[in-house]
Amino acid sequence: MGAEMSDVIEKFDTLCDEATAAFGEELDISYEMSLLRILKFVKENLGCKEDFICRFENILMSNNSPFEVVAFCMRELQWSEIKDFVVLTMNPSQDHS
Template sequence: MTSISDTFDQLCALAALSYDETGDTRFESRLLDILNLVKSYPQARDLFVEKFKIMLSSRVTPLEVVEFCMRELQWEEVKCFALALYQPSINPRSHALAGLISAYEEVWPDEDLYRYYSNRSL
């Protein structure tokens, strides 16, 4: 039997593959799979928070995975972690982290990049 953690990791790996393939339209579908898994297991929030933090600290999974999920989930723990990492003069990923932090705002500049968010309001 596959654990929730393993399923999450597998979905993130598939999203990363879709992200890297030019013209692959499955990326948003993969992001929705991840978001739906996380929403389906509210009792595993602590696990998912740690997984998202690991993503923010590594270069393995595109930050768009965290950004997409946090737009809806709005988890403060992840936002605080991203803010702690955000150091424009030191961290080369700060520009991407700024995109993630903007997902918590009422108006998200990247909303139109995803059909899921561009056709609804939070």
């Protein structure tokens, strides 16, 4: 991962931290606004998609990250990798009908 790539991921992590703080009403920006910032940032940096996928998967597996970040972004982005990850990892039933 190059320096530019790590800067992008660092910024993504910062935006996610801000969303967590906004969710806890610790910031002046609204939770929805913080989610919109994350979505906009991801869309502006699609060259880092693989890294974002890893981050989204980490959020889904973590108990202390707001998974709404992933749900909110995927409503628009519709990345099959995240959908497949959710189905394979988080679906308690193996019925894929």
